[in-house]
Amino acid sequence: MGEVNQSGIAKFLNNIRSLKKSFLGSFLRSGKPTSDKSRAAVMFNNFFLHIQGVKTHINTLRPTYTFGFGLISLYLLIIVVISGVLLMVYYNPSVTEAYNKIKDLKYVVFGGNLLRNIHKWSGEGMIIFVLLHMARVFYTGSYKKGREFNWVIGIVLLILMFGMNLSGYMLPWDQLAYWALLIVANIINSPKEITDSLGITQYFDIGGFFKELFLGGTNPTQESLTRVYLLHIWLLPMFLFLFLGIHFWRIRKDGGLTRPDTFERKDSDIYYVNPPEKTGGIFPTYKTYGLMELARGRTPAVDKDVENTVLSWPNLLIAELAIFVLTLAGVIAYAYFVDAPFKEPANPLIPENPAKAPWYFLGLQELLSYSAFMGGVGLPGLALLGLALIPYLDREEDRVGIWFTNRQGVTVALQSFIIGTIVVIGILAFVVNFGWFRNWWPNVPQILITLINPGNIWVGFMIVYSLFVIKKTGSTRMGAIALFTMFLVSYVIFTAMGTYFRGPNWDFFWSKSQWPIH
Amino acid sequence: MYSRFYLSVLLISGLVLITFLVFATYRELNPEWKKYQLEYRDLLIKNAPNEAARKKAKSIKIEHQQIYIKPLKKVDRCMNCHRGVDDPLMKDAKVPHKLHSGDYLKKHPVSKFGCTLCHYGQGRATNKKDAHGKGRDTHWDYPLIPFKYIQSSCAKCHDYLFLKDNGGEMVVEGERLFREKGCRGCHKLNGVGGDLGKPLDIIGSQPIAYFPMKYVVGERNTYNWLKQHFLDPRKIVPGSEMRVFLSEKEADLLTTYTLTLRAEEMPRQFRAIRYTTPVPKDGESLYKMYCVACHGNGKISAYDEILKRTIPAIMNPAFLKIADDKNLERIIKEGRKGTPMTSWKRTAAGLRDEEIRNIIKFITKDRPDERPEPFDYKRFVTDTKHGKELFNVRCALCHGKDGKGGKDHLGLNLRNPAVQKFVDPEFLAMTIRDGRKGTPMPAFGKTGVGLSDQDIADLVAYIRSFSDKGKK
Amino acid sequence: MSDKNPEKGEVSRRDFLGLAAIGTAVLSALGVLAGVLRIFKPDVHFEESKKFKIGKPEQFPVGTVKKFDDKKLFVFSDEDGFYAITAVCQHLGCIVYKTDWGFQCPCHGSKYDQMGNVIGGPAPRGLPWFKIEQLVDGSLVVDASKEVPKGTKYIYV
Amino acid sequence: MRCLRRRSITVFLFSVVFLTAVVMLIIRDTESSYAVEDILKLGKKVYEQRCLICHGKDGDGKGLVGVLRRTELSGRTIETLPRDFTIGVFRFRSTPTGCLPTDEDLLKIIDHGIKRSFMPSHKKELTLEEKKAVISYIKTFSERWEEEEPCDPIPVKKPPWVGSPSSIEKGKRVYKDMKCWECHGYEGRGDGPKAEKLKDDWGKRIWPFDFTTGELKRGTSPENIYITFTTGLDGTGMPSYEDSLSEEDRWHLVSYTLKLMGMVGKKKE
Incomplete structure (x- = not known):
């Protein structure tokens, strides 16, 4: 017995002595990644890393291919989540307290102001980088060859991200928040414009229904703040992460990032990757495709261009880490210098003049100033639908993974950029100088304005022009490039118009210094 | 070994990140108020009367100073910089370390009242610019109140009788001016007053955005708006019809008083109201409160550029001679539509019948004893056509061709429904016959221009026919 | 089973059972969804009543306009009677202000005439007029949930 | 619509000219017939x-x-x-x-x-x-x-630069040098130091013009302001500056007066 006891205790002591080693061993099961095998195993066995392939294509690592836009968006999201959770420590979604809490955060919480700035700017940075990411995916034709649905998921993520930003904008309960909330609520209400024209509002008030759902009443109150808070911290993030999971899962299933069918390794790639070791290792490059030795898959995948892949550990991970630190440094530097806006406490009696939505919606607000329904629901809906349908309407599969597909693509993109800029600015200049129907015939029925307004004309022009491009070039991809370029151009120009050139009463001003003081 | 590009990116961004983290930490650790507190400690050490005090001063902690006033839900962090505000040793120090002037703090301990209760400013803020609320980018509606208006804060808790002898003269004087300049002729306060201007009940606590700041000179805050608009209403609000002509000092007094009109009410334990100030009920005071802004002393009738019309002289003996009390009461009670004269009855502007009677008593105190010779309008058979001809020659010069008076016309509006409805022909006829001595209205009867009674009757008939036409 | 007259559209017993089961599941899911949506809409909103007293008719002398700031409402009184027009811009809900010629919205420049009809800007519809009622005690009540046609004026004692 | 209006305006103008001509002819005829x-x-x-x-x-x-x-x-x-x-x-x-x-x-x-x-x-x-x-x-x-016989009228010809910023600036100097402010006040409000005791030639109290108050009595136009400077207002304290100021300076003064009256130099809203 004693002997057994002794040996038991000895074992136990032994276990204690080797605790560090065994714990780390259970944690890092593949040991220090020194060989190619163990490097692969690290990727394989780790929950967080296994979403990435063991090997990564060099094309993916070339910074000029992706510019890391998607990755930066993801990191911004991570920063947003962490800073958001920290902000929740102090924030209180109450109309009487929210404002004071944020003032306190600014004045007496260590780093509170910086934290808020980081949260705000990384949230808004996401908009920019998600759009850039979208542009990259589009211009490299990466929505094709089985990635169609992932593009649609991306659109869903885009909407959710806008929703997150918008709902966050309303939480400080200052003048900006209150009036933005009211404007958004009325955008939701804008189908009324159609039901009114048809005379069926009384029976079928869909706009009013959703507005009420959103506000929890008819005016922004505590109920609205509670609902917006719920949206911001729970509902939208939940769906965002759900769809984000699907997004990543699909990338992996679709074989990683797109790349040209005929990939040529350049000498300069040596700067971006740690070149594969030609000798030793378990993957003789001449012998096998993929990870047959490790993966219990059904068949080895062909067509993987395995000669041009490198191990993800460390090549991919070091790139990802670099971009993460770059993102964080950028956000903190920006947040150090620029404070997030925060105005007077909400006052339902005195509207801001001009009452502007957050900047990323000012393009919409410009459209809204022509017709509430079209600007708020019709055109954005159409744009999102059009974006989502692009992969299904353009099914040419050659030269995927190359920026602008070919020389013609560059030309078409450039042409649409120039024509789009001219036409959008022309339309805006016309509207600013001459007004629209209501200025000429005050009694024009609303349905006519809803149907024919500058926004609709622009969208109509975009569609006609891209059809024209399709006809001229005989390629749907070219039409898609034209359409998407024009979409981007108009988003930027309309947003700039709303942000910089619209002042009190939504009048045109060359600069903010010309605004009448009120 | 690893890729050079990403490693250099990692290195550079890592360095940038660390730099900014260090910067941010430094900024957080060295807020503006720390400098002031260190200065304060040095001052304490320097001024210490004995060794013990010096030792104590040396051990003073540099930390956040905060006053939380629970019943008011107020948080004041002003003492972060103004730590010496209740320290008698700091009597001769410079601002911000100076001891609070006067002996106010004896009865208003900082720990109970805080600072922003009287001085305004943003109590939560911890840097000078935000705390003082100066400039538009601080986004604070109640910036630090200028010293000359500070007494307005006293009226939050004290009554006028108390303030009169205890350092609140400006409020008391302002209140007197407010009454005597006839502000309530146009502005409602507590539901009593005219309808021309905005109600003033919470004007002092309105946010800055409520005031059109376009023409305000200097800092754009409520205080400057109020004062500059008292000095020249039309400069601040173009086209304003406010009739107020004040000296610089009077404008300051009125600003002080206006700032006491606030929405929030102090909790009971803060208030020290012992007496309610009696509201004057005599005719003269009431006349000043409600009538003087337009009618002035009531003796002269002059064309007014501001209201773009001639303001009648209501205390002119010639007018009083023919206007009896009943007539006056009706005019005051119903007002005159189409003119700035509002209806003053209980349910409109809020004057009680008794008060209106007192005003009439005051107006008619100079009424001559003799009564005018009656005209007896009813005995005439009138001819409006002839009246019209006469009107166009005799009356149109001043009253306008259509009898409407108005801009650049000396005469009053004769088409006014109130004139048509309430003024009896007898009154009109007598006015035309005898004129209004002391005003430009001449006597058209035998003593003056020389119209016959029949002519006058025709004129009256014509004037009274306006209302018939108006209806068609 | 499925090869039994599929062209005739007949459904076998088992298919029917499957369809019915799935249909029921879908229906109940829809029902649950509707119930969940209903949660968002309380029977009464936690806000001020849409009906409010504005005072006795005598308080509105003929020819006056009163703005009720907190109710976002203009009450007019003229020879023909009383009428109430909302101060909420029908475009995106800002608060309009009164001008000589009508109403102006500061946010997107909508303009309305004296009657509340749109005369400029993006507003899709005119400012609604609200119903005015009179209580037994004589005071007027505006019901902001009930619109009336433009030009409806109320005459009360 | 617009075309129609233009035509009716033309017709209207034409008939006005015609009628005026007729009326003037008649008047000229009848004028001489009166003793x-x-x-x-x-x-x-x-x-x-x-x-x-x-x-x-x-x-x-x-x-x-x-x-x-x-x-x-x-x-x-x-x-x-x-x-x-x-x-x-x-x-x-x-x-x-x-x-x-x-x-x-x-x-x-x-x-x-x-x-x-x-x-x-x-x-x-x-x-x-x-x-x-x-x-x-x-x-x-x-x-x-x-x-006496009336003298010849003084010719008025407005230079194009009246109202320009530089002209306003020069006018401001003239306003200061000629001591206009003694009566009209530093900001043209008619509240200068001498304004309190101003009397006209017959001993009646008069007031210097307050430029902010509105129209000039003879009608507000640059020409009228100029003629006032040139002719003076006889019987009042307003002298003629025909001799003491050059024509150019008088026009500069007009510019400054217009500025005081808020008619030029105002920022467009």
Whole structure:
């Protein structure tokens, strides 16, 4: 017995002595990644890393291919989540307290102001980088060859991200928040414009229904703040992460990032990757495709261009880490210098003049100033639908993974950029100088304005022009490039118009210094 | 070994990140108020009367100073910089370390009242610019109140009788001016007053955005708006019809008083109201409160550029001679539509019948004893056509061709429904016959221009026919 | 089973059972969804009543306009009677202000005439007029949930 | 729609020109047919109907209406008496200081009235012949009209740079150098140090013009301001600057006056 006891205790002591080693061993099961095998195993066995392939294509690592836009968006999201959770420590979604809490955060919480700035700017940075990411995916034709649905998921993520930003904008309960909330609520209400024209509002008030759902009443109150808070911290993030999971899962299933069918390794790639070791290792490059030795898959995948892949550990991970630190440094530097806006406490009696939505919606607000329904629901809906349908309407599969597909693509993109800029600015200049129907015939029925307004004309022009491009070039991809370029151009120009050139009463001003003081 | 590009990116961004983290930490650790507190400690050490005090001063902690006033839900962090505000040793120090002037703090301990209760400013803020609320980018509606208006804060808790002898003269004087300049002729306060201007009940606590700041000179805050608009209403609000002509000092007094009109009410334990100030009920005071802004002393009738019309002289003996009390009461009670004269009855502007009677008593105190010779309008058979001809020659010069008076016309509006409805022909006829001595209205009867009674009757008939036409 | 007259559209017993089961599941899911949506809409909103007293008719002398700031409402009184027009811009809900010629919205420049009809800007519809009622005690009540046609004026004692 | 309106405007203008021509022909015809006595008789009739009530039976400005009062924007009440024709001194002339006005000057006043003084416009009420008659009648009140002849009017030609910022700046200097502010005040509010005790030639209290209050009495136009500087306002404290200021400086002063009146140099809203 004693002997057994002794040996038991000895074992136990032994276990204690080797605790560090065994714990780390259970944690890092593949040991220090020194060989190619163990490097692969690290990727394989780790929950967080296994979403990435063991090997990564060099094309993916070339910074000029992706510019890391998607990755930066993801990191911004991570920063947003962490800073958001920290902000929740102090924030209180109450109309009487929210404002004071944020003032306190600014004045007496260590780093509170910086934290808020980081949260705000990384949230808004996401908009920019998600759009850039979208542009990259589009211009490299990466929505094709089985990635169609992932593009649609991306659109869903885009909407959710806008929703997150918008709902966050309303939480400080200052003048900006209150009036933005009211404007958004009325955008939701804008189908009324159609039901009114048809005379069926009384029976079928869909706009009013959703507005009420959103506000929890008819005016922004505590109920609205509670609902917006719920949206911001729970509902939208939940769906965002759900769809984000699907997004990543699909990338992996679709074989990683797109790349040209005929990939040529350049000498300069040596700067971006740690070149594969030609000798030793378990993957003789001449012998096998993929990870047959490790993966219990059904068949080895062909067509993987395995000669041009490198191990993800460390090549991919070091790139990802670099971009993460770059993102964080950028956000903190920006947040150090620029404070997030925060105005007077909400006052339902005195509207801001001009009452502007957050900047990323000012393009919409410009459209809204022509017709509430079209600007708020019709055109954005159409744009999102059009974006989502692009992969299904353009099914040419050659030269995927190359920026602008070919020389013609560059030309078409450039042409649409120039024509789009001219036409959008022309339309805006016309509207600013001459007004629209209501200025000429005050009694024009609303349905006519809803149907024919500058926004609709622009969208109509975009569609006609891209059809024209399709006809001229005989390629749907070219039409898609034209359409998407024009979409981007108009988003930027309309947003700039709303942000910089619209002042009190939504009048045109060359600069903010010309605004009448009120 | 690893890729050079990403490693250099990692290195550079890592360095940038660390730099900014260090910067941010430094900024957080060295807020503006720390400098002031260190200065304060040095001052304490320097001024210490004995060794013990010096030792104590040396051990003073540099930390956040905060006053939380629970019943008011107020948080004041002003003492972060103004730590010496209740320290008698700091009597001769410079601002911000100076001891609070006067002996106010004896009865208003900082720990109970805080600072922003009287001085305004943003109590939560911890840097000078935000705390003082100066400039538009601080986004604070109640910036630090200028010293000359500070007494307005006293009226939050004290009554006028108390303030009169205890350092609140400006409020008391302002209140007197407010009454005597006839502000309530146009502005409602507590539901009593005219309808021309905005109600003033919470004007002092309105946010800055409520005031059109376009023409305000200097800092754009409520205080400057109020004062500059008292000095020249039309400069601040173009086209304003406010009739107020004040000296610089009077404008300051009125600003002080206006700032006491606030929405929030102090909790009971803060208030020290012992007496309610009696509201004057005599005719003269009431006349000043409600009538003087337009009618002035009531003796002269002059064309007014501001209201773009001639303001009648209501205390002119010639007018009083023919206007009896009943007539006056009706005019005051119903007002005159189409003119700035509002209806003053209980349910409109809020004057009680008794008060209106007192005003009439005051107006008619100079009424001559003799009564005018009656005209007896009813005995005439009138001819409006002839009246019209006469009107166009005799009356149109001043009253306008259509009898409407108005801009650049000396005469009053004769088409006014109130004139048509309430003024009896007898009154009109007598006015035309005898004129209004002391005003430009001449006597058209035998003593003056020389119209016959029949002519006058025709004129009256014509004037009274306006209302018939108006209806068609 | 499925090869039994599929062209005739007949459904076998088992298919029917499957369809019915799935249909029921879908229906109940829809029902649950509707119930969940209903949660968002309380029977009464936690806000001020849409009906409010504005005072006795005598308080509105003929020819006056009163703005009720907190109710976002203009009450007019003229020879023909009383009428109430909302101060909420029908475009995106800002608060309009009164001008000589009508109403102006500061946010997107909508303009309305004296009657509340749109005369400029993006507003899709005119400012609604609200119903005015009179209580037994004589005071007027505006019901902001009930619109009336433009030009409806109320005459009360 | 627009085309139609333009056509109707053309038709309207044409008929106006035509009618005016006809009326002028008729007037010229009838004018000569009146003898001097008849003219005076007509003048007297018109005067008694329209002028007597203010200007008095003897043209001494002491009519039944008496003093006219007016409260300006600044709150000061100005008392005006109707013009006394017996002295034969007139303010609003186009002739040099000390001179009698021309008939055209008087006609202009009768036609347009005097702003801010309750002298109404008689343009529509009287025919040209009646106006001329009444002018002749007014001239009988003072002996000056028999003794003197009106001088020649001063020509007015507005330079194009009036109202420009540099001109305003120069005008401001002139305003300062010529001590305009002594009466009119530093900001043109008519509240200069001398304004308190200003009296006219007959010892009646008068007030310097407050530029912020509105229109000039003779009508606000750069030309009218210039003519006021040049001719002075006889009988008041406003002297003629014909000799003491160059024509250019006077125009600069006009620019500055317009600025004070808020008519130029204002930021566009």
